[in-house]
Amino acid sequence: MTCTTKHLKILIFLFIVLVTVKAAAQTNVSFPLRLSDNKRYLVDSNNKPFLIKEFSAWGLIQALSENDEAAFLDSLKQKGFNTVLTSVVSNAPSQMGGNPPYWLGVSPFNVKWDFSTPSETYFQHVDRFFSMAEQKGFFVMALPVYLGYRTDPSQGWWDEIKSSPNDTLKMRKYGEFIGKRYKNARNIMWVAGGDNNADGDMLAYEMNLIRGVKSFDTNHLWSGHFDMNLGVIWSTDHPVLAKMMDIDGLYVWNEAIIMERGPQYKTELAQYNKGKMIIQLDQSYEHDNPHYADNENHQWIRRKMYDGLLDGCKGTSFSSGEIDNYNYSFKNWKPLMSTTGMKQVSYCFSLFDSRAWEKLVPDQTNDVILSGRGMFGELDYVCAAKASDNSSYIMYIPKGNRTIYLNMQQMTGKPMRMHWFNPRTGTSLRIGVAETRPKFGVTPPSEEDWVLVFDDHELKLPTPGSK
Structure with a gap:
């Protein structure tokens, strides 16, 4: 064997070792996750505590190519994030990038607005996203379908769900499809709702969806993202779905709306005392419109995050933005990886990671x-x-x-x-x-x-x- 050949083999070996080490460093969490013995936080399969550091990225699965999805997750990883909140199918043309509900021109359904006709091509993409996220060490808090604000038909699926091509039995079939397909996914949990309580005539659709998922999938935890404008700020505030919530998530983007239950730390302490795992499910959209102090004032963003992690929350959340450029839109996400908010949230993660936060x-x-x-x-x-x-x-x-x-x-x-x-x-x-x-x-x-x-x-x- 020549010297050159030996050197080449050594270089190849070192390259393989480097790639393996890098991949191991990327994951550093052994999925699946479960509730700790005291039900207060999550642990991985090695019993290592997992602090949820979540980035709200609603259109992530729908808006980006798979190469961009990978680059986006890599950028989040560098800032200390380990979780994304996203919708399996997105439908908010006024907010999301791309051409929702299509992913690269592929509709999530073979028949328009018929939830019983999922597209295999679209859901193969979802499969690959969940797998890629796991390889990169990301937990995915996924909504099977984001319902959207009850007063705005341009956001979410609530009006399409109730349209003539669909019905409650078709929602059950969609739930069964989701539950069967992802029951063995190692890095996901499910989130119900989506800015919507699914009350009134929507309740039958949402209940059939959830029951359909649960008929095949009993492995995954659930939380809920409901309508804070109607007073349902915690997942367990929901009058019907509360009993299905394994993790109690707080959704408040305008602290003033909590009224006598606030400020935010006050309701967090009250909820902590009830004994269930609590997290800040979806908060602090930097420079979001309308420009309330919650999102415009970086001290308020810091205050709510630090207070929450000291008030018993074992997870927190953030979404970066600039004026007229928000990260949930994915129209120009790369500059949003280095905003003031992103840097300061990263500092918060580093502090709690350096101590026994659990x-x-x-x-x-x-x-x-x-x-x-x-x-x-x-x-x-x-x-x-x-x-x-x-x-x-x-x-x-x-x-x-x-x-x-x-x-x-x-x-x-x-x-x-x-x-x-x-x-x-x-x-x-x-x-x-x-x-x-x-x-x-x-x-x-x-x-x-x-x-x-x-x-x-x-x-x-x-x-x-x-x-």
Whole structure:
């Protein structure tokens, strides 16, 4: 064998090893997922906790070519996302890119608006998307069909579902088709609704769909995305479908609409106390129209995300955007991978990934934070959580114009190393070690929002936010 041939074989071998290692690094999660023993969060097949870091991408399956889908997921992966929320079939021409409901000119149904006639070509594409997402380590929160706003026929499928080519029995057949086809998919869960409670004459269609899926597929978890404008902000708020919800998802894109149940952290704590796994299912569409503070003010985006993860939510969500360019439209998605919101959400993911987030329990007492916390029910209230093994205690401070006094004896009873974590830049500043004093004061470095991280000094945990 010549030297050149030997070198070539070595290079080929090294290339194969590199590709294998890269593929393993891409997945780093062993599907399928299931609820943890305490029903509070998800774990993979190796019992590794899985924090849902979801990007709302409604038209992803329909709007992009498969090469673009792969590039999109790769971009999300780089920012720390591991989950996408999307619809198996999309039909919102005023919002989605491409030509919905068609994927590259292929209709999801062989007969227009007849849900009992699924197109094999279209659903082979769906098959490939689910498989590709699994290979890249993505969990898919999939709606079998996005119903859309009850008052806007241009959004979603509710009016097409009720048109003459379709009926409730055909919806049952579509559900059976979906359940049978994807019962063994390893990386998906199902989401009911879609900005719609499916009430009134729509209920029979949605119930038949869900029952059809469940008749073949008993493997997958369910959540629900309903009509917050009618007060159904949690999946389990639904008067009929609540009992079918395995994961309780919060859908609020306008915090003011919660009324007396808000601000958002207030309803999250109340829901956490009911004992079911809770997540922020679909929130914070950066620069979305109408331009409420929830989506226009990056501090509000940060506040809701950090508060949620400290209030018992074991999953959060985001969708990036620019003025007149939103990521759910997929008309020009590449610039939206590096917006201010994307960067700051990535910092949040890094912080919680660097700590035992699955052990965090909301601190709903006044035993640790003695003063400076703010009034419960106001936007500047300090949300906090303590790890069940006393390894960490984390606080999100919405406004830094205060001194906060803490009882370190009640925190963990151990000396705690302290860091300021800047949610705007992702950087950490080590303060020192707090001894077990009954009263200890801290003042944030500036009047902006900050995260204060306490860690058991003996554990020598990595710097908050580091890999």
